[in-house]
Structures are given as C-alpha cells and as structure tokens.
Amino acid sequence: MTNHRPTVKRLIFSILLLSLFSLGNRLFAQDGKALFQTNCASCHSPFKQIIGPALKGAVDRIPDKNLLHDWVRNNTKVLASGNPYFTGLYNQFKVPMNTFPSMTNGEIDAIFKYVEAAQPPPPPGPGNTVDNKEQESDNTLLYGILTLILAIIMFVLLQVNSSLKKLSDDKEGIPAAEPVPFYRNKAYIAMLILVVFVAGGYLVVEGAIGLGRQQGYQPEQPIFYSHKVHAGINQISCLYCHSNAMDSRHATVPPLNVCMNCHAAINDYTKGPQLYREDGSKVDGTAEIQKLYSYTGFDPKTNSYNLANAKPVQWTKIHNLPDHVFFSHAQHTKAGQVQCQTCHGPIQEMDEVRQFAPLSMGWCINCHRTTKVNFPDSSGNGNKFYSIYERFHKDLKNGTMDSVTVENIGGTECQKCHY
Numbered sequence: 001m002t003n004h005r006p007t008v009k010r011l012i013f014s015i016l017l018l019s020l021f022s023l024g025n026r027l028f029a030q031d032g033k034a035l036f037q038t039n040c041a042s043c044h045s046p047f048k049q050i051i052g053p054a055l056k057g058a059v060d061r062i063p064d065k066n067l068l069h070d071w072v073r074n075n076t077k078v079l080a081s082g083n084p085y086f087t088g089l090y091n092q093f094k095v096p097m098n099t100f101p102s103m104t105n106g107e108i109d110a111i112f113k114y115v116e117a118a119q120p121p122p123p124p125g126p127g128n129t130v131d132n133k134e135q136e137s138d139n140t141l142l143y144g145i146l147t148l149i150l151a152i153i154m155f156v157l158l159q160v161n162s163s164l165k166k167l168s169d170d171k172e173g174i175p176a177a178e179p180v181p182f183y184r185n186k187a188y189i190a191m192l193i194l195v196v197f198v199a200g201g202y203l204v205v206e207g208a209i210g211l212g213r214q215q216g217y218q219p220e221q222p223i224f225y226s227h228k229v230h231a232g233i234n235q236i237s238c239l240y241c242h243s244n245a246m247d248s249r250h251a252t253v254p255p256l257n258v259c260m261n262c263h264a265a266i267n268d269y270t271k272g273p274q275l276y277r278e279d280g281s282k283v284d285g286t287a288e289i290q291k292l293y294s295y296t297g298f299d300p301k302t303n304s305y306n307l308a309n310a311k312p313v314q315w316t317k318i319h320n321l322p323d324h325v326f327f328s329h330a331q332h333t334k335a336g337q338v339q340c341q342t343c344h345g346p347i348q349e350m351d352e353v354r355q356f357a358p359l360s361m362g363w364c365i366n367c368h369r370t371t372k373v374n375f376p377d378s379s380g381n382g383n384k385f386y387s388i389y390e391r392f393h394k395d396l397k398n399g400t401m402d403s404v405t406v407e408n409i410g411g412t413e414c415q416k417c418h419y
Helices: 005-039 065-073 074-079 085-092 105-117 138-171 185-208 229-231 256-263 283-297 329-336 338-343 361-371 385-386 390-398
Strands: none
Touching: 005 105, 065 074, 065 329, 074 085, 256 283, 361 390
C-alpha cells in the first residue's frame, strides 16, 4: 500500500507556508503606515501642510529615488550639496528635518507607498464620523483568529496522518499500538502548554509595558475648546495661552482671565465653521462661551464681574508622565527648539485635544537618538551653550561627524530623566 505520510507532510507544509506568506505580505503592506505614524506624522500629513509640506505627490516631485532616500536619511548632506529643490524647501519652512540614518531603502519606499495610497478623511459632520480606534486598528484579533484556525487545521491533518499510517501498517501486517487520543498525547499537551506559556508571557509583558499609557486619550472637557478654531483658523500663538512653555517645566493650562482677554468682547460664535464633537454631535459655540462666563462670573450685559459667582474649571488632564520622570518644556522648546507638534501632533487641527504620542520611554529615547543639536556654526549662529563641547566642534570641522544628536551630549543617560 502507498505510504501517505510524505504527501500529508507536504500538504501541511504547503498550507502553513502559503498562510505565512500571505500574512507576511499583509503585514509588510502595513509597515508603511506604522513607519509613517512613528517617524513622520508629528511633522507631516499626506494631505496638509503641518510643520513640513504635505507628502502626497513627493515621489512625482522627486523622481530620483536615490536622492529621496538620501534626503530622508541625512538631509544636511543633501542641503550641503546645493540641491535647488531641497534648498528652496528648507528656506520655505525654516525648520530642519530630523535625520533617519538607520532607515533602509525598503522602509522609505514603504512610507511613500502608504502616503501615495492614502485617502483624505471625510469632512466632519453627522454620518461622517469614524471611530479613531477602529481607524487605527491593527487587525490583531483577525490575525489571532486566523492563527487559531490554522492550528486546528494542523492538528486535524496530524490526526489524518496518524490514521493513514495505522491503515498502512494494518495492510502490511505491521502491529501497531492503539492510537492515543490527542487530549492524552504528551506531545500535543507539551505543545499546548508551550503556546499558552508564550502567549501568556507576551500578554503579561505587553500589559506591563503599556501600564499607565494612554495614547489616543481624548476626554470630554467642561468647556468645548477648539484648538482648530483658535490656533488653526485664528492663528493664535501657542505661547499666548501656554505662556510658561518656554521658561518652565510645565506649559500650564491658561487661567480664565487669558480667555476673557478676547471673550469679554467676543460674545457669540456665528462666523466660524460648524463645530462637532467626536461622536458627530453638533456643538453650539455661543453656548460654550456662555459656560466660560458662568465660570468667571462675567455678565456680558453690564460688562462686569461678580466674583462671588466665579468658580474654577475642572479641566481633565490629558498628558501625564510617571512621577519618577523629569521633563521640562523649557529644555525642549527653548533650548532644543522642538516644535509643539513634535509631541502633541497636529494640535492646530484638533477640535477636542487627544494624546497624540505614546510618551513612552522608547519613544523619547528614539527622539533623542535622531534629533540634532543646534550647534553654533562658524558664524556664531546657534545655541551658544554648546560651544563648551570642543571635541564635537573639532569633529564637525574635520568632517568626522556631520551632525551632533541629543544622544551624543548625554540625552540617553539614565540621569537625564531619572535622578
């Protein structure tokens, strides 16, 4: 009788290989989105200008792939070569782009493939709201179900293989032991324990790492305040409200008298675009201004305050760091010249503020590894504090280094954030 074992083994191997290949292709297609969100989204959008230009159409504007790869990995070198397009781009935005020296050609191509395929979101309003969590889903549940189905198919085929072997042995007169049910088979039990142990360990580690993190957190505040209207449409400087961001650890929530500097005269909201909450419900802007008056005790009819009726606004804090972490806004915004959007995302486009970045230790360290320090040049332009690093100045002058990152000056040492 024909031995079916090799055929069954080849069938199992082919099914698993095909599944892994399909899954690998699916995951690779998503790499572009993940890479874009991690490395580019704080400064770029596929469709809008943020800190830098909109990226959609970049592959047409820069047909030379090698030049595009060089720009992403080390834009300083490309600028030094005098390329007219990138020089004009730098002069337009006046903000140096981060360098990504470790990014491969394939990763860069995956980012721009995602950008070119991206579709603009629908305009806000009833019927057009999309759950952000659903948008950002990584299909983990789908892959888990697929893995479970493949595991069941594998066990079924192994049982079929065992039965065929028994039939073959019976035909050839080879005595065979009574087959052990799969739930009593030691090999199956050991494999199941191993899978449960690995999966359980992974979930425990992921849960521990994510403990206290709240990326995407978007609470509803007592007063609907739209950064899109104030910082975006009306171009109010971030520092007008968050005046401590340049000189203090905390940017601080502005006191209500800052709001009243404008809203003592602006009593209604009639000329701006219609506002919507995250769930698609309309917001009455005039009613929200009236809430502000109730908290400050202001009477717009008499243009006077009754401080007896004033009360503090119970704002919900969104961005939180552990107590053992030191972070100073001044050190980043003033000394490091980091833009607000680097950590807070496209805040000028948000109606309801959400936590954009993970604010994890790894996220901060990666930023320190890639962010260049504003060293003073030969003309004396730049942060004079860094003139004390004589060795780096010599290396820059000799061409040993093309730039100095925060990591080079101790930005990844433990005591920098924990002391």
